[in-house]
Amino acid sequence: MSGLTLENVTKQFGSFTAVNNVRLTVPHGTFVCLLGPSGCGKTTLMRMIAGLDLPTSGAIRLDGADITHVPTHKRDLGMVFQSLALFPHLTVGENIAYSLRIRGAGREEQKKRVDELLAMIHLPGYADRPVAKLSGGQRQRVAIARALAISPKLFLLDEPLSALDAKLREAMQVELRQLQQRLGITTIVVTHDQREAMTMADTVVVMNGGEIRQAAPPVEIYRRPADTFVADFIGSTNLLDFTADASGTAAVLGTPVPGLAVPAGLTSGTISVRPEEVRLTAPGEGAIPATVVFVRDLGGTVETFVEAAGRQIVAVSMPHARPDMAVGENVGVRLAPDACVVLKS
Numbered sequence: 548m549s550g551l552t553l554e555n556v557t558k559q560f561g562s563f564t565a566v567n568n569v570r571l572t573v574p575h576g577t578f579v580c581l582l583g584p585s586g587c588g589k590t591t592l593m594r595m596i597a598g599l600d601l602p603t604s605g606a607i608r609l610d611g612a613d614i615t616h617v618p619t620h621k622r623d624l625g626m627v628f629q630s631l632a633l634f635p636h637l638t639v640g641e642n643i644a645y646s647l648r649i650r651g652a653g654r655e656e657q658k659k660r661v662d663e664l665l666a667m668i669h670l671p672g673y674a675d676r677p678v679a680k681l682s683g684g685q686r687q688r689v690a691i692a693r694a695l696a697i698s699p700k701l702f703l704l705d706e707p708l709s710a711l712d713a714k715l716r717e718a719m720q721v722e723l724r725q726l727q728q729r730l731g732i733t734t735i736v737v738t739h740d741q742r743e744a745m746t747m748a749d750t751v752v753v754m755n756g757g758e759i760r761q762a763a764p765p766v767e768i769y770r771r772p773a774d775t776f777v778a779d780f781i782g783s784t785n786l787l788d789f790t791a792d793a794s795g796t797a798a799v800l801g802t803p804v805p806g807l808a809v810p811a812g813l814t815s816g817t818i819s820v821r822p823e824e825v826r827l828t829a830p831g832e833g834a835i836p837a838t839v840v841f842v843r844d845l846g847g848t849v850e851t852f853v854e855a856a857g858r859q860i861v862a863v864s865m866p867h868a869r870p871d872m873a874v875g876e877n878v879g880v881r882l883a884p885d886a887c888v889v890l891k892s
C-alpha cells in the first residue's frame with residue numbers, strides 16, 4: 548500500500564504511556580493533521596514517524612517498507628519542525644540548496660531547483676538575500692522550500708505556523724494546502740489549532756491521552772463527532788442527556804424527539820447538538836421547555852443562551868434570523884433528529 552501506515556504504535560517513557568496503540572493509514576498524496584490538546588502525544592507520534600524517537604512497540608511503514616528502525620536521514624523525509632530553524636549565516640538560496648549540496652548535486656542543478664522552489668513559494672529572485680532580512684512569513688516559506696528541495700516521499704511539519712500572527716497564519720494555511728495539492732505530497736502536520744486543521748486537512752486525527760479518538764474528514768469530525776471529547780474539543784456544542792425506552796423512542800431532557808435513532812440496547816447517554824442546529828420557538832408540543840437567560844450579539848452571529856431542565860443550551864443564529872426573545876422569556880427548544888449525534892461516552 549502506498550503512503551504511511553502506523554501499526555499499533557506505542558511509546559512509553561518509563562511507566563508513562565505517551566502514545567497508546569495508534570493505528571493509522573495515511574494514503575499517498577493526502578494531507579493529515581494531528582490535532583489535540585497539549586500533552587496528548589502528537590509531537591511524540593510525529594517524532595516516531597520522523598525517526599527521532601523509536602516506538603516501544605509497533606511498526607511504521609512507508610510505501611509498504613518497514614521503516615521503524617531506519618534512521619531519519621534515510622527515510623526520505625522533508626521536515627519543518629519548530630526547533631529546526633534556518634541557518635542564519637546562509638542566504639535564502641544556500642538554505643534551500645543545503646540538502647541538495649550535501650547529497651552531491653552540482654551547482655547548476657542546485658540553482659535550477661532553488662529557482663523552481665522560490666517560484667513555488669512566491670519569493671522569486673530572493674536567492675541571494677540573507678535570511679536575517681526576511682519577515683516571519685517569508686522565513687517559514689523558505690523553511691518549507693528547504694524541506695521540499697529533495698522531493699521527499701513524506702512531508703512532516705510540527706506547529707509550522709504557530710509563530711506567525713493570526714492573519715498571516717490564515718493566509719499561510721491556504722498557501723500550504725495549495726502547495727501540497729499541487730505537489731501531491733503525503734503530508735502530516737501537528738497542530739493544536741482546530742481551525743488550522745479544518746482548513747488544511749483531508750483527514751483530521753483527533754488525539755487525547757495518547758490515543759486516537761477519531762480520524763475523519765474535517766466536516767465529518769464536526770458533524771458526526773465520535774465521542775464526548777471530540778464533540779467538545781472541536782467547535783462548540785451542546786452536550787445533552789437522553790433516555791430511550793425499549794421501543795427505541797428517545798427523549799432529550801425529558802422531551803421525546805421523534806425519529807432520533809439510538810443504538811439498540813442503549814437506555815441513556817449523551818447527544819451533541821451544534822448551536823446552529825438548535826431552533827428556538829414559542830413553547831409548545833414537542834419542544835423542550837426553556838427560559839432565556841442571556842443574549843449575546845456578536846455582529847456576525849447572535850447567541851441565545853437558554854436554561855432547560857437545569858442545563859444551559861446555546862443557540863446560534865444569523866442576525867437577520869435572530870429570534871426576538873428577551874431574557875426571562877419562556878421558549879421551546881426544538882431539535883431535528885438528524886442534528887442530534889449520539890456519542891460514545
Ligand SMILES: Nc1ncnc2c1ncn2[C@@H]1O[C@H](COP(=O)(O)OP(=O)(O)OP(=O)(O)O)[C@@H](O)[C@H]1O
Binds near residue numbers: 585586
Ligand atoms: N522525553 C520524554 N520523557 C518523558 N515524558 C515525555 C517525553 N516526551 C514527551 N513526554 C510526555 O509525553 C506526553 C506527550 O507529549 P507530546 O510532546 O507528544 O505532547 P503534544 O501533544 O505534542 O503536546 P504540545 O502540544 O504541548 O506540544 C506529555 O505528557 C509529555 O510530558
